[in-house]
Structure formats: C-alpha cells, structure tokens
Amino acid sequence: MGLQESLAAGKFVITSEIGPPKGTHIQEMLADAELLRGRVEAINVTDLQSSVMRLGSLAVCHLLREKGLDPIFQVTCRDRNRLALQADLLSASVLGIKNVLALTGDYASLGDHPQAKPVFDLDSVSLLGVIKKLESGTDMVGNALQGAPKFFSGAVVNPGGNPLEAQILKMEKKIQAGATFFQTQAVYDVGTFETFMKKVARFKIPVLAGIILLKSAGMARFMNKNVAGVFVPEPLIQKMAKAEDRVKTSIEIGAELIRSLKGMCQGVHIMPIGWESKVPALLDAAKL
Amino acid sequence: MILSQQKSMEEILRSLEGETKIFLLGCGGCAESSGTGGKMQVLEMKGKLEQAGKKITGHTVVDFLCQKALVQSRLRGKVNEVKEADSLLVMTCGVGVQAVAAVSEKITHPGCNTISLGGMRGEWQGSERCQECGDCVLDFTGGICPLTACSKSLLNGACGGTTKEGKCEVDQEMECGWKLIYERMEKLGKLDKLRRVYEPKDHSKMMPPKGLRLSDRWALEQGK
Numbered sequence: 001m002g003l004q005e006s007l008a009a010g011k012f013v014i015t016s017e018i019g020p021p022k023g024t025h026i027q028e029m030l031a032d033a034e035l036l037r038g039r040v041e042a043i044n045v046t047d048l049q050s051s052v053m054r055l056g057s058l059a060v061c062h063l064l065r066e067k068g069l070d071p072i073f074q075v076t077c078r079d080r081n082r083l084a085l086q087a088d089l090l091s092a093s094v095l096g097i098k099n100v101l102a103l104t105g106d107y108a109s110l111g112d113h114p115q116a117k118p119v120f121d122l123d124s125v126s127l128l129g130v131i132k133k134l135e136s137g138t139d140m141v142g143n144a145l146q147g148a149p150k151f152f153s154g155a156v157v158n159p160g161g162n163p164l165e166a167q168i169l170k171m172e173k174k175i176q177a178g179a180t181f182f183q184t185q186a187v188y189d190v191g192t193f194e195t196f197m198k199k200v201a202r203f204k205i206p207v208l209a210g211i212i213l214l215k216s217a218g219m220a221r222f223m224n225k226n227v228a229g230v231f232v233p234e235p236l237i238q239k240m241a242k243a244e245d246r247v248k249t250s251i252e253i254g255a256e257l258i259r260s261l262k263g264m265c266q267g268v269h270i271m272p273i274g275w276e277s278k279v280p281a282l283l284d285a286a287k288l
Numbered sequence: 289m290i291l292s293q294q295k296s297m298e299e300i301l302r303s304l305e306g307e308t309k310i311f312l313l314g315c316g317g318c319a320e321s322s323g324t325g326g327k328m329q330v331l332e333m334k335g336k337l338e339q340a341g342k343k344i345t346g347h348t349v350v351d352f353l354c355q356k357a358l359v360q361s362r363l364r365g366k367v368n369e370v371k372e373a374d375s376l377l378v379m380t381c382g383v384g385v386q387a388v389a390a391v392s393e394k395i396t397h398p399g400c401n402t403i404s405l406g407g408m409r410g411e412w413q414g415s416e417r418c419q420e421c422g423d424c425v426l427d428f429t430g431g432i433c434p435l436t437a438c439s440k441s442l443l444n445g446a447c448g449g450t451t452k453e454g455k456c457e458v459d460q461e462m463e464c465g466w467k468l469i470y471e472r473m474e475k476l477g478k479l480d481k482l483r484r485v486y487e488p489k490d491h492s493k494m495m496p497p498k499g500l501r502l503s504d505r506w507a508l509e510q511g512k
Contacts, residue, residue: 082488104447107439107458118440125444126488140488158448166470170445173485185448228449228457 002070003042003099004152007181007206013267014288015072015183015208016279017044020055026063032276033069039283042070042099044183044269051078051111058088062095072154073097076105081121086130086139093149100153101183102127102174124155125170128177155179157207159187159196160229168199175203183269186212186223188232190260197264206266211258213250213275213282217241251278255285290318290354290381290408291496292325292400295424300377301340303397303427307374309343311366313359313388315380316351318408324400325353325379333379333399345372353384354410360391370394382418382426382433383410389431395476396431398424403496422493428481430472437465443486446470 006013016036021029036043043064047057061071073092080088092100108118122130130140137148155174161167171182187193187209197207214220217240220232236253243249258268272279304310312330320326327349334344346369350362363370370376376392378385379399387410389396403422410417419435425443426433435441439458446466449457456462473479 104440104442107449109458120440120442121491122488123440123442123444124447125485129485129487156448161446161448162450162452162454163467163470166446166466169470169479169482173444173483177485228451231452 001041002152003072003181006041007266011041011267012262012288013206013208014040014270014283015042015044015267016040016270016272016276017046017072018060018276019046019049019273020057020060022052022054024055026055026060029060030063030067032272033064033067035276035280037069039280040270041267042072044072044074044101047074047076047103047105048079048111049106051106051108051113051116053111053113058092058095058097061092061097065096070099071097072099072101074101074103075127076103077120077122077124077127078105078108079116079119081119082130082140085122085127086134089131089134089151090145090149093151098150098152100131100151102131102153102155102179125173125177128153128155128174128179132178152180153178154181154183156184157182157200158185158229159193159209160185160189160231162229164196164199168196171200172203175205179205181206181208181266183208184210185229186210186227186271187261188214188220188230188236188257190257192231193261194264208267208269209261209265211254211268211270211282212273213254213270213278214240215250215275216246247278251282251285254282255287258282258286258288289321289406290383290402290410290418291404291406291420292319292322292381292402293422293497294324294329294379294400295398297336300397300399304337304342304375304377307395308341309345309373310337311345311370311373311376311394312337312347313353313376313378313380313384314347314349315353315384316349317354317380319353319380319384319400320349320351322400325349325384329379333377337377345369352411353378353380354387354412356387356390356412358411359384359387363388363391381405381410382420382424383412385424385426386417386431386433387412389426389472393476395478396426398426400424401493403494420494421489422495423490425486428484428486429469430476430478432465432469432472434465434469437463437468439465442466443489445482 064071104124108116314325314330375395381402385398450464
C-alpha cells in the first residue's frame with residue numbers, strides 16, 4: 001500500500017527520511033533506505049537540508065522508486081523560481097513520483113553557501129496552489145499542459161510554533177491551497193502536541209508527528225536553544241544525561257513518545273539524522 | 289525620487305469594504321511629483337469616495353509622509369477627524385504608509401503602488417521598508433511590509449523559523465516580521481485578512497511604466 005492509500009484506510013502510518021549525500025557515493029544512503037524497507041510506508045527525501053549543497057532530491061526519489069520504495073519528494077522554494085519548480089514537478093511526475101512535500105525552505109545563509117542568492121519566488125502555500133493547478137491541466141498562469149500530473153501533496157506545521165495561532169492559520173491556508181497531509185517539526189512535549197491536535201481536529205486532515213531521536217543531553221539543550229519551535233522537557237534531558245547506554249535510553253524515550261502520541265494523530269514521521277540504523281529498533285520498541 | 293502609481297479605484301474600494309468613514313492622507317513630496325498623492329489627487333479621491341458613499345472625516349497633505357515624527361505631529365492637529373474615521377487611506381509610497389501605520393492605531397490602506405525608490409529610501413531611515421514591488425500589500429498586513437520585514441519576503445505567513453523569543457531564525461537580532469504583522473492585525477481586530485491565500489508576486493509590476501518616467505522630477509534628475 002502506498003502512503004495515500006494507507007492514510008485513506010485509517011492505518012497508523014509511519015514515514016521516515018533519508019538525506020542525500022554531498023557527492024556521488026550513494027551506497028550508504030541506499031543501505032539506509034533498505035533498513036526502512038517494509039517498516040515504513042514512505043520515505044522523505046530531503047531537498048538540500050539545512051541549505052547545504054548536496055545530491056538532489058529528485059534523482060534520489062527516482063532511485064527509491066526503482067527499488068520499489070515509496071518516496072516523498074521534498075520541494076523547497078529556496079533555490080528555484082516558479083519556472084524551475086513547475087518543471088521539476090513535471091519531471092517528478094514522469095518519473096512516477098507521486099508524493100510531494102511542499103516547503104518554504106531554510107534560509108540560504110544558514111547553510112554552507114551563505115553567499116547564495118535566496119530565491120523564495122513562491123512560498124509553501126503558493127507552491128501547493130501551483131501543484132493543484134498543474135493537476136488541473138494548466139501551468140500556473142493558465143497555459144494548457146500536454147498531460148497533467150497527479151500528486152499526493154503534503155506540507156509541514158510546527159506544533160511548538162510561536163504564536164501557535166499564527167501557525168494554525170497558516171496550516172489552514174495550506175489546506176485551502178491543496179495540502180492533504182501534514183508532517184510536523186520534532187515533538188518531545190506530549191502536552192503541547194495534544195493542545196495543538198485539539199485545535200486542528202476540525203480540519204480532519206492526517207497529521208504525522210515528527211520524531212527525532214535524542215542522541216545526547218547536549219543535543220537536546222542545543223535544540224532547545226537554537227531550533228525554532230522545538231522544546232525538549234528537562235526530565236528527558238536528565239534521563240539522557242544520566243544514561244549509561246545512550247542509544248538504549250534514546251530508543252526508550254522515542255518509543256515511549258510514540259506510544260503516547262499514537263492515540264492523538266494519524267502517524268509518525270521519524271527523522272533519523274544519521275541514526276538510520278536505530279529506526280528498526282525504535283519501531284520494535286514502540287511495537288509498530 | 290520615489291515613483292508611485294495609484295491603485296485602481298476598484299482595488300481601493302474593495303480594500304475599504306465595510307468601512308464608511310475615511311481619513312485621507314497625501315504627500316507633498318514624491319507622491320505629488322508622481323501625480324498620485326498630492327493635494328490635487330487627494331481632493332479628487334475625496335470626490336470619488338464621496339460618490340461611492342463614503343464620508344471623508346478629514347484630509348491632510350504632509351511633506352513628507354515618510355518622515356514618521358512629522359506625520360505624528362501633523363496628525364495631532366487632526367486628532368478628532370482621525371478618531372472619527374474607520375480607517376486611513378494613505379496616498380503615497382510604501383514607506384509613507386508604514387510611517388502612518390506606525391504612529392496610528394487605525395487600519396492604514398495604501399492608495400498607491402510603489403514602483404521605484406530611485407535611489408531614495410524616504411525620510412524614515414534606519415532600515416529598508418519598501419522594495420518597490422509595484423503591488424502594495426500593506427492593506428493585508430496592517431501597514432507592516434512582509435517583503436522587507438520578513439527575511440524570506442513571505443506573503444502567506446511565518447515560516448517555521450520564528451524563535452521562542454519571536455525573533456527571526458536567520459538573524460536573532462531581528463523581530464519575526466510575520467509575528468509583528470500577526471500581533472498588529474490581532475490588535476486591530478482584523479485577523480481575518482490574514483486568511484487570504486496570497487498569489488505569488490507579479491514581478492513584471494516592478495518595472496516603472498513609461499508614463500511615470502516622464503514626470504518633472506524624473507526629468508530634472510536626468511538633467512533634461
């Protein structure tokens with residue numbers, strides 16, 4: 001079953017992600033993807049994550065498709081104007097890529113090419129509108145297409161955003177523009193997520209809660225200080241600080257989190273950031 | 289000089305929907321030279337709005353509207369007319385509209401699109417406030433420009449990069465522009481305006497049309 005079908009069937013859906021390498025050696029990345037086979041419904045392929053120049057998302061999505069895995073093509077507005085974005089969407093379609101995640105994208109100066117000209121010709125909301133327009137058989141200015149693509153398009157939302165109401169207002173705009181599922185920023189605080197889910201229940205749209213395994217107490221503190229909308233509660237940080245076996249404790253925390261979130265949302269999106277090999281153990285521990 | 293062009297009457301009336309009492313502001317500087325917001329155009333606008341059933345509670349022309357302190361002192365003399373109005377229609381460049389918004393607790397509607405700053409930043413210096421997009425959106429954002437106040441110039445609301453302190457992830461010294469916009473609209477009771485899905489910018493509107501390049505000030509600067 002693909003992502004769309006699983007969500008439609010009301011299954012608790014698991015997605016994960018892989019990050020393309022900087023360079024052409026893809027064996028390790030493909031091995032990471034293999035670890036996820038049969039355990040997740042679909043695999044996000046990040047688009048120059050953190051504004052760092054790498055192998056592109058489109059080519060990697062194609063490789064996953066060839067191997068019978070269901071990719072989610074992440075598309076940001078940072079590096080391409082409206083012509084290039086539409087062209088890449090058509091390219092994805094002819095390569096059989098169906099799932100698209102529309103993002104605004106990190107700012108260019110946060111990555112390894114701070115000298116780059118940031119594009120942001122479109123934003124996440126207008127990109128979703130463009131996807132819908134392409135599906136209707138025209139480009140964004142109304143010229144007829146010879147063959148229209150068909151996508152399953154999603155977007156992101158930050159349940160820890162500030163102000164939360166502004167995040168939800170934007171989420172609503174994304175739905176209006178065409179988003180049909182959501183993946184969230186990393187969640188650690190179950191209470192905050194529950195409040196968020198209650199507020200967005202009226203949209204009746206699938207939300208996959210973001211999960212990032214804590215690698216150390218230092219990482220948790222770093223995220224609290226530097227990552228917008230991420231809040232790791234102090235007891236979790238203490239648990240990591242005191243852990244004898246950090247991997248084991250990290251998986252326990254992650255699994256417990258997934259079990260607590262399971263009743264609130266339609267699935268989880270696991271972002272391993274280097275810990276791809278731990279994902280199967282995490283899912284085992286969470287009994288998924 | 290700053291080149292501007294009046295918005296169409298249709299767009300202006302749409303932005304004033306639901307409001308009946310309007311206070312008009314013009315600018316004796318660049319907007320007068322552009323023929324978009326001098327005394328003559330303010331009086332013309334007054335006539336057109338009255339014809340459309342609006343009541344003009346008062347009007348004034350300030351030179352220059354982009355000088356925030358000056359606008360504040362001039363509006364002090366018109367405090368009752370401004371207070372009576374539902375909103376203000378500001379017929380000048382984007383810097384002027386933002387200066388008026390910054391010193392008033394009323395909705396400020398832009399009456400013009402700013403097409404070129406022509407090397408001038410206006411008299412409210414300290415930061416860039418107008419990107420001459422040629423299709424002013426200040427009406428929807430409470431008089432705070434998302435193109436200059438947001439690092440990514442987003443039109444549809446904040447990205448995920450607003451810090452806990454409400455700063456921009458890109459530059460933590462900088463307030464998140466969309467947080468400021470959200471708070472201002474909340475204060476004005478106009479959050480509904482933020483629900484609009486904004487279409488991508490038409491960048492071709494940034495080019496000054498030939499007619500505008502023939503103004504006196506433009507000619508003076510070209511040495512003609």
